[in-house]
Amino acid sequence: MSEKEIFDLLHRYASGNYAPEDAVKIRQLMADSRYHAVILDFMDAFWEKLEDRAENSPPVSRDQKDLIFQRIAGKMEPTIAPVPKSRNIVRIWTLAGAAAALVLFISVLLSRKAADSPVVQRDVPIAAVTDIAAPAATYAYLQTDNGLKLGLKELGTLPGSPALITENGSVMVRYISQQNNVPRQSQWHELVNPRGSKKINLTLSDGTLVSLNAGSTIRYPAGFTGAIRVVELKGEAYFEVAKDKKHPFTVHTGSGDVEVLGTHFNVNTSRFDSVMQVTLLEGSVKVSHNGRSDVLHPGEQAVVGDVIDVSRAVESKQVLAWTNEEFNFTGMDLREILKEIERWYDVDITIAQNVPEMRLSGILSRNLSVRQVLDIVSLSSGIQFTINNKIIMVTAGE
Template identity: 30%
Template sequence: MSAFKPKNELNDIIKRYLSGKASAEEISFIDEYYNFLGKRDVSGQVPNEELQFLEDQNFRAIQNKITADKKYNLNTVYKYISIAAALVLVCGSILFLKDQKILSSSSTTKAKIENLDVLPGSDKAILTLANGKKVVLDANTAANISDTKGISISKTEDGKLIYTVLNHQLVDKENNAFNTIETPNGGQYQIVLPDGTKVWLNAASSLKYSEVFVGNERSVQLTGEAYFEVAKNKTKPFHVRSKNQDVEVLGTHFNINSYMDDKTIKTTLLEGSIKISNQKSNKTLKPGEQAVTGIAENAFIHVSNDVDLDDEVAWKNGLFRFNDLELRDVLIQLERWYDVKIDYSSLPNKRYNGMVPRTSKLSQVLAMLEKTGNIKFQLTEGKRLKVISKI
């Protein structure tokens, strides 16, 4: 295999495995790891005192098998295992994805769910143009949406909205026209802004921006969650405003989670540098750090480097990643992505570890949650989901 970024490559292999697109070598790798883990009960939390022992045993077992078969480059495989061992959720994840594969090919899932199901979310959104016209963005939308004043707005087949400046001389330098793109529950979308900045919008999110950035800054307004890859421009900083927070960047990669019904805003930096400010204070983040800010105007900004970057951007990479996550937080993600109504009135105190593609049907995700907890789910008409504790 060629060189890669270990965590991203591991995620890619898992996605290919679950979608049936993995190579024979990749399937064998997953099977080797799964078969070894399957010899011991790792469905729950691994005690801290046993974790290191288990990690060592996992690596030695796979190392011996691979060395004997001479199928793999051992340095490459060690990258996979070292990354996996560094994640507390790895044991659950490998078993989780293997069981998910079995479930997807089985005629029955054994999940205690009604004979109803919900398909996963998809690329869909609503674009509101400066003149108030609304354009539904989905698979049926025409490629050419607008072409005025030297600016082209087009849509690609893979769910991407692109702004292109065709003629700089025709662009109105005083243009202060704003567009807004909104994703519903069960929707996501990618947009390329006029300056080349790429934005991925998660479900139930919106982004307001200028048709063309004029003046001495580039500014957008975000509600919900989005991942940004900001085009570099040292003379014109890029600002993301959400709730009572402002993020200033010159060119970098970061994720902002600022849903209106959440009590905090989480800003996670993957590359470059950003400055976060509100009425109370300001902080500068380094790669690998996360800022957590309350929604009040006078809230403090707390910075932490104890964050798993893969968890924070899993949604953008097509995955759910549950890393010691409370059931309520798991269900909130499912509610937004599958556009269901969840009864939160009597949730058991449970936490989950694992990973599953966002392309899975709701029944498959619920079946896995049922297998790892003393609970069952009831899905009824109107896409209403109830959690029931087993006696």
């Protein structure tokens, strides 16, 4: 192949507009040391293009790029520490000479320098869809207890409905702060953020801030009344609770309750069936379920099911990666990873019985398409997948 043909091939692969035979050629290139210099030249050009688009980008030397290439291609011992308590770990960034070297290099650049670049969807018939772009917007909507359903653009048009605020590219549903001389409303509202949607931010009437992940729903009063502030959650949300010692704040889920006065924490009921995961960043909270309870301190995490299992040292960056439009799969089970992919891309994944249990590690931008993410998972784990519209079949590799 000529250098121009190789550059064209790499560019198609980097942009996601590649055919299956292109992926085969990429693997062949990565396995042949004669082409490594050409691939590094492409990385040079790609990096410089991204540096032109990013502000305050640090210069990267040729030696650094070569080191990145060698580590990703599996030719050097990785510096990433192994995930403890597992004998079946696959590190996404140590793929042995596969095309994932290129994909991962590019995904790291995209995550660091151009994470806001949307994946362009091609105008093709539905029956021919074999890739799905990352969500480009939030598709959340509001429901009231009297059955009224409002899209985001309709907010603020009816009495008692919240305002829609857009700040720095983020969308927020904001309620008017309660004042002592203003009667509190008793009507309950429900904010629904469906699968395949960017996060939606919410400011409750007491000033509490909430970020709601895709595939999640929060139910709350338009104005808090009574001695306690109560909200109901299905899915995942990050809370920054406004302090009010006279009115404790409680998050109720089907798997337990979280009681606070004013603090920052993340609640996830989506990762495991019938289980609530609570991670505390600031302050203190009490988690309870079926007569059992435990108090968490900053940096701790509770998994609440039949029992309450508390971990005393948790990496908060991994827990909150979704709020920064990242996937952080460090030490995660393959099936947990696929559940996250289902929720973000609004797809249904069927896993064949012959797919083995395994754990993976890696950090990727959520702005990659589903095929780009699955390519990386596939090349690191050996699984295979097929995409047919929004149905994905996962099978064990040969």
